[in-house]
Amino acid sequence: MPAPAPLPLSFSSRRARRQRGRIAVGTLLALLLLTVAAVLAWWLLTQPPRIERRPRAEVSPPLVDVIDAQHQAAAPELHGFGRVVAEREARLASRVAGELVEFTAEALPGRMVEAGTPLARLDDADLRLNLREAEAALVQAEAALAMERGEQQRAETEYRSFGRELTAERRALVLREPQLRNAEAEVERARAARDRARLALERATLSAPWRGMVQARLLGAGSAVANGTEILHLVDASRFWVRVSLPGEALAWLEAADAGRPGSPVTLATRTWPDGQTRSGEVIAILPALEEEGLQAQLLVAIEDPLGLENNLPALRLGDVVRLTFVARPREGLFALPAAALRPGEEVWLLDDEERLRRRAVEVVHRGETRVLVGAGLEEGERVVTSQLGQPREGMRLRPRIADRERPAGESGESRS
Structure with a gap:
């Protein structure tokens, strides 16, 4: 078979030039695209973000509770705990030597005896x-x-x-x-x-020196006793005392009984009584010595007929711990506020006529658990804020809560579904 004839030289060179031309154009296009992409990326990175600004929503002022400051005659709520002790007790002792023959039937512990009642006999x-x-x-x-x-x-x-x-x-x-x-x-x-x-x-016969209750027999029958040996423990049951400790500033609000003048009334309660039952007493003395541990003032409160033998009231036993509520002497011209209304630094928050928060330093006369008494720093009718605020600022707007008596007729204080 004969070999093919070679192509002419001019045709091959033209084909090679066309291929080189296509490569050059593609490279140029690629470089152009890269340049455009780089410029676009730089433009995007250098432009600040566009945030659509919307009108700011109005925040409602915090809702707070307020009370109106009013001058009044007020007294603090004074409370304390005390232990019941005997006003008068005696340990009957033998004044002669001999053998304790017997106790009489009246010498039973817990029994009331009249003055002169025989209690024990010696040989x-x-x-x-x-x-x-x-x-x-x-x-x-x-x-x-x-x-x-x-x-x-x-x-x-x-x-x-x-x-x-x-x-x-x-x-x-x-x-x-x-x-x-x-x-x-x-x-x-x-x-x-x-x-x-x-x-x-x-x-040789031991008798009760006054009307009282036999607390205990200190010896048994048949014991040999000497002069001065204690035999019986007798307690006067007509009146008990309660020894109670209070802060020293509380004494200015209380009065002790004096000749022809009763002391401050006191209400007593204890856990051993049924719910709601109390007893009454009065402050009879303010002791001269302070309590050793807390350095508080000590008072004596007297309770008549503590065992309820005549008045059918709950019995008050010796050694019992009772809670006492004192009726203090009121003072005129004070402001009584809830304890939550007093802020650190002895100041209160007020709501002015423009519904804005104002701070005011006050003079605290008494600070109690549930309320405080203010003597100066407030004016009659000013609105005192009693609610707590997370970040209180002077002049911030507040919204007072509408009391039930101020609600429009037919509007309920609770939401209904």
Whole structure:
């Protein structure tokens, strides 16, 4: 088979030039596109973001509770805790030595006894013998006195028959006046011994010195007791005391009982009583010493008939811890505010006529748990803010809450679905 004939030289060179031309055009287009892309990217990066500005929504001022400041006669709420103690108690002790024979039926702990009631008896056999001896000695001394008086009469008769006057000193000896005085003294000594023996016999029986309640028997029957040995514990149940501690500034609001003037009233309550039941008392004394631990003032509150024996009220027991509410003496011209209305630094927040917050420093007369008493710094009718605010600022707008009495007729304070 014959070989193909070669192409002419001019045709091959024209084809090569066309290919080189297409490559150059493509490269130029690519560079142009890259340049355009780079310029566009630079323009986008250098342009600030466009934020569509919308009108700012109006924020409603915070809703707050307010009260109107009003002058009034006010007193603080004073509370305290105290322990019940006996106003009068006694530990009956034996005043003679002997054996404790028995307690009487009235000496039962918890039983009320009247004054003079026998409570315990000691063995009095020896005391009765002593009384008999003393009585016999008295009879003997009285007999000796009678004999001496007879001797004096005989001596006086002889002296008158003698017919001579003697000096006063010799005359007293002749008439046996010293012997008579000695016999009279022996009678008095015997009579005192008799009375002492009789008194010792009476003391062998222990009796209640006043009306009270037997708290405890301190010994058992059959015990040997000496002079001064305690046998019974007796408590006066007609009135108890409560010893209570209060801050020193509270004393300015209270009064202690004085001659013809009652003390500040007090209401007492304890957990051992049914709900709602209380007792009444009065402040009778302000003690001179402060409490050791808290350095607070100490007061005594008296409660009549604490065991409820006559008034059928709940019983108040010795050692019980009670909560006391004092009725303080009111003062005129004070502002009584809720405790939440007082801000740090002893200031309050006020709502002015333009509904803006204003700060005001005040004089705090008393700071309590639920309310405070302000003496100066407020004016009658000013609106005091009692609500809490997250970020309070002087002059910020506030919106007072509308009280139920100020709502339009037919508008309810609660939302309805």
